[in-house]
Amino acid sequence: MYRREFLNRVMTGAATFGALAAINPKLARAAAVTSAHFAGSPQKLNIVKRTIEVNGKAASVLGLTRTDGSPGLILDADSPFNVELTSQIDAPTLIHWHGLTPPWEMDGVPENPAAPIKPGEARRYNFNLGMGGTHWMHAHTLQEQSLLAAPLIIHTAKDKKRDEQEVVVLLHDFSFKSPEELLSGLKTADGGGMAGHDMGGTMNMEMGADSMKMDMGSMSMGKMDINDIEYDAYLANDRTLYDPAVFQVGKGGRVRIRLINGATATAFTIDTGDLLARLIAVDGQDVETIVGRQFPVSMGQRLDLVVEVPREGGSFPILALREGAPQRTGIILATPGAAVSKIATTGKGDGPILGLKLEQRLRPLRSSANRRADKSYNVRLSGDMAKYAWAIEGDTLKVFQGERIEISISNMSMMSHPMHLHGHHFQVVAINGQKINGALRDTVLLPMMSQVTIAFDANNPGHWPFHCHHLYHMATGMMTYVGYEA
Numbered sequence: 036m037y038r039r040e041f042l043n044r045v046m047t048g049a050a051t052f053g054a055l056a057a058i059n060p061k062l063a064r065a066a067a068v069t070s071a072h073f074a075g076s077p078q079k080l081n082i083v084k085r086t087i088e089v090n091g092k093a094a095s096v097l098g099l100t101r102t103d104g105s106p107g108l109i110l111d112a113d114s115p116f117n118v119e120l121t122s123q124i125d126a127p128t129l130i131h132w133h134g135l136t137p138p139w140e141m142d143g144v145p146e147n148p149a150a151p152i153k154p155g156e157a158r159r160y161n162f163n164l165g166m167g168g169t170h171w172m173h174a175h176t177l178q179e180q181s182l183l184a185a186p187l188i189i190h191t192a193k194d195k196k197r198d199e200q201e202v203v204v205l206l207h208d209f210s211f212k213s214p215e216e217l218l219s220g221l222k223t224a225d226g227g228g229m230a231g232h233d234m235g236g237t238m239n240m241e242m243g244a245d246s247m248k249m250d251m252g253s254m255s256m257g258k259m260d261i262n263d264i265e266y267d268a269y270l271a272n273d274r275t276l277y278d279p280a281v282f283q284v285g286k287g288g289r290v291r292i293r294l295i296n297g298a299t300a301t302a303f304t305i306d307t308g309d310l311l312a313r314l315i316a317v318d319g320q321d322v323e324t325i326v327g328r329q330f331p332v333s334m335g336q337r338l339d340l341v342v343e344v345p346r347e348g349g350s351f352p353i354l355a356l357r358e359g360a361p362q363r364t365g366i367i368l369a370t371p372g373a374a375v376s377k378i379a380t381t382g383k384g385d386g387p388i389l390g391l392k393l394e395q396r397l398r399p400l401r402s403s404a405n406r407r408a409d410k411s412y413n414v415r416l417s418g419d420m421a422k423y424a425w426a427i428e429g430d431t432l433k434v435f436q437g438e439r440i441e442i443s444i445s446n447m448s449m450m451s452h453p454m455h456l457h458g459h460h461f462q463v464v465a466i467n468g469q470k471i472n473g474a475l476r477d478t479v480l481l482p483m484m485s486q487v488t489i490a491f492d493a494n495n496p497g498h499w500p501f502h503c504h505h506l507y508h509m510a511t512g513m514m515t516y517v518g519y520e521a
């Protein structure tokens with residue numbers, strides 16, 4: 036068991052511990068006792084307002100930068116997460132550390148239990164990491180759409196010894212409309228992306244789990260079943276392919292691409308083009324190597340891909356193809372002096388529809404405890420498209436510390452949902468009724484009419500969000516909680 040250190044609210048601590056005590060008095064006592072324990076001076080991270088250029092126009096967005104202006108955090112697994120987060124924006128905010136398993140008080144969902152950070156306020160975070168991985172941080176509110184997100188990379192001692200160059204890629208979907216406008220557009224049939232959207236008409240609702248084993252890419256579906264927002268741009272490290280980030284790489288060198296899908300409502304397939312890639316980790320957790328050129332990545336998920344740059348050099352686009360649509364974004368790997376040719380922001384064909392083919396093949400490098408579940412729960416994902424209201428129905432997810440928990444998730448809706456559990460890493464243990472020794476993850480995709488079972492050890496007390504990582508599905512109800520009983 037890690038020594039847990041707790042959030043020190045620099046400005047005020049009352050709201051946090053008050054909310055905590057209402058849910059679990061034992062937790063609140065533990066927090067009060069240990070809040071004074073800190074080691075070393077913290078890394079400073081600022082929540083900032085910034086201007087980027089999209090499609091030739093200035094766009095005012097938010098961001099998370101260190102004092103030298105670079106985005107996000109790069110930390111060592113064997114040092115604590117020791118961070119002072121300061122808000123320089125004029126609205127209340129809070130940041131979730133996606134992929135980490137901090138004490139609940141530091142998780143970063145507003146009022147669950149921590150209060151938002153006020154303009155000008157600084158807040159201190161300190162807890163042990165222990166594990167490496169490609170993670171990220173983001174607002175757990177509509178501010179996420181305003182690009183309030185950044186990479187959170189944790190290096191192990193082994194990572195640092197490897198002879199490879201590291202390239203971090205954060206994907207986004209971008210609109211000149213405000214997130215509030217996008218959300219209200221979804222709720223009114225004539226106001227936004229949902230115009231003329233018939234969710235039930237394109238597939239047989241009686242379709243069972245067995246028939247879902249077919250290749251999802253071969254199905255004919257209206258585009259509006261896949262994407263419900265048409266964005267103005269798709270970004271990789273804040274840039275479109277019109278003016279992409281170009282990373283200089285060495286001839287014959289090895290490059291590890293740490294790729295994060297930070298888009299709020301867009302899934303992608305990563306296409307490594309001329310370079311054969313080795314997938315070595317998903318959601319920051321090592322998997323048995325899978326070799327390929329195309330890898331799906333849904334919202335909230337991460338991929339670690341290793342490529343070898345050819346000895347003769349050249350320029351090598353790494354593209355992200357928008358699901359079910361021709362738009363694309365990406366970055367370029369280029370050796371010194373190589374010509375970098377322009378790549379259109381729209382491809383000839385639609386990006387692949389995401390299914391579970393890759394998920395079925397993923398095997399964890401370290402096998403997790405093969406314990407029998409103490410409790411098995413069932414939940415169903417559903418949606419009322421006319422009202423744009425989404426839900427998670429079924430069992431109440433109550434757990435005791437020390438239990439092994441299984442949750443079977445059935446997606447009864449006509450859209451895909453990347454489901455994310457806070458505070459824990461889970462294993463994918465069944466897909467469409469078939470048991471597997473699947474990947475350790477924190478976000479798993481539920482394609483329409485599919486079923487996935489996840490298992491995890493209840494080892495981190497709190498009241499943990501379990502939700503769809505499509506921002507507008509979450510904002511309109513696709514959210515529940517795993518609650519620890521005292």
Ligand SMILES: [Cu+2]
Pocket residue numbers: 451452453503504505508509513
């Ligand atoms: Cu969803």
